[in-house]
Amino acid sequence: MGEDSDAAAITRSLDYxxxxxxxxxxxxxxxxxxxxRRVGPDDADTLNGEVFRIAFERRxxxxxxxxxxxxxLYGIATNLVADHRRRETRREHGTRRLAAExxxxxxxxxxxxxxxxxxxxxAPILExxxxxxxxxxxxxxxxxxxxxSYADIAEAxxxxxxxxxxxxxxxxxxxxxxxxxxxxxxxxxxxxxxxxERLMADITGSHPGDVEHRSRMYPRLxxxxxxxALEYLTRVFGFTERREARIGTGEGDDHMLAWLEFGAGLVxxxxxxxxxxxxxxxxxxxxxxxxxNVEVDDVDAHYERAVAEGAEITxxxxxxxxxxxxxxxxxxxxxxxxxDERHDHIRARGGEVPEVTTVC
Numbered sequence: 001m002g003e004d005s006d007a008a009a010i011t012r013s014l015d016y017x018x019x020x021x022x023x024x025x026x027x028x029x030x031x032x033x034x035x036x037r038r039v040g041p042d043d044a045d046t047l048n049g050e051v052f053r054i055a056f057e058r059r060x061x062x063x064x065x066x067x068x069x070x071x072x073l074y075g076i077a078t079n080l081v082a083d084h085r086r087r088e089t090r091r092e093h094g095t096r097r098l099a100a101e102x103x104x105x106x107x108x109x110x111x112x113x114x115x116x117x118x119x120x121x122x123a124p125i126l127e128x129x130x131x132x133x134x135x136x137x138x139x140x141x142x143x144x145x146x147x148x149s150y151a152d153i154a155e156a157x158x159x160x161x162x163x164x165x166x167x168x169x170x171x172x173x174x175x176x177x178x179x180x181x182x183x184x185x186x187x188x189x190x191x192x193x194x195x196x197e198r199l200m201a202d203i204t205g206s207h208p209g210d211v212e213h214r215s216r217m218y219p220r221l222x223x224x225x226x227x228x229a230l231e232y233l234t235r236v237f238g239f240t241e242r243r244e245a246r247i248g249t250g251e252g253d254d255h256m257l258a259w260l261e262f263g264a265g266l267v268x269x270x271x272x273x274x275x276x277x278x279x280x281x282x283x284x285x286x287x288x289x290x291x292x293n294v295e296v297d298d299v300d301a302h303y304e305r306a307v308a309e310g311a312e313i314t315x316x317x318x319x320x321x322x323x324x325x326x327x328x329x330x331x332x333x334x335x336x337x338x339x340d341e342r343h344d345h346i347r348a349r350g351g352e353v354p355e356v357t358t359v360c
Contacts (some may be wrong), residue, residue, distance in 0.1 A: 019060065051080060
């Protein structure tokens with residue numbers, strides 16, 4: 001069964017508020033990157049949370065005829081950026097008056113491109129951005145970085161499509177096309193967990209205690225085809241992708257990074273990266289270089305699923321000498337996975353284990 005549209009999730013959240021969390025899962029990372037480029041890292045986290053809180057408060061007004069809520073969220077984010085710039089400008093003007101220091105007209109634009117500067121965008125592009133009026137800067141940013149269509153930009157900014165076209169034409173006279181962000185971002189699978197917990201607590205009225213601890217150490221596995229690997233690992237082994245953390249599309253040169261969870265375990269998968277990180281796929285080397293160990297709740301059922309889904313079993317299900325039932329499988333990239341379940345856990349769920357285990 002496919003995912004519900006954004007509109008369906010928003011409509012469902014009118015009766016079941018926690019359903020709104022789907023929107024956060026799908027777009028938190030996207031909005032955060034956009035805000036990073038507009039206001040820099042210091043304010044992006046705060047504004048990102050505000051985007052989803054405002055969206056939740058206004059969900060009853062959402063036009064359910066629009067299945068994709070991304071332009072709507074970009075519109076909220078852009079308005080927040082504008083409000084933020086006005087507040088910052090007023091504050092700076094007040095500070096300068098006290099210091100008897102004349103205000104510089106390009107200070108606001110400097111803040112808008114803080115994150116772009118950090119990404120070492122060329123000086124001519126930065127200089128052109130500084131000279132753009134607010135409306136043109138909003139349009140070029142949504143077009144170049146958010147990759148929105150003209151119609152989506154018009155929806156996000158609440159202006160006619162003709163206005164979008166004219167603003168783009170004017171800005172392009174001074175600003176060459178900005179490159180799409182294809183480099184790895186400093187985004188990890190657990191970056192947005194605390195903010196989502198906060199959002200869902202506001203939505204449901206409950207206030208849980210500490211957010212579940214998550215490991216900050218996890219392997220990165222390389223594949224020739226990271227999209228195929230993602231499909232395989234979720235289908236065959238039952239891993240769950242933390243969708244909001246995904247980077248890139250996996251199409252052409254826009255390589256994808258994804259984070260997969262299994263219980264408290266976490267693994268990062270991506271394209272073979274031999275030029276920067278010197279990471280090779282085992283399929284390219286012709287040899288497995290590591291084994292990932294995974295403890296499962298029902299190894300018998302997990303094994304049956306893997307076999308049914310066509311996994312390459314490289315060690316059949318057996319009871320090991322150290323008091324666990326195990327099996328091993330090699331995925332389509334050549335990575336070896338070791339799945340096991342302790343005998344005491346098997347007994348606790350009513351399963352049978354031999355009294356004497358074999359020695360490996």
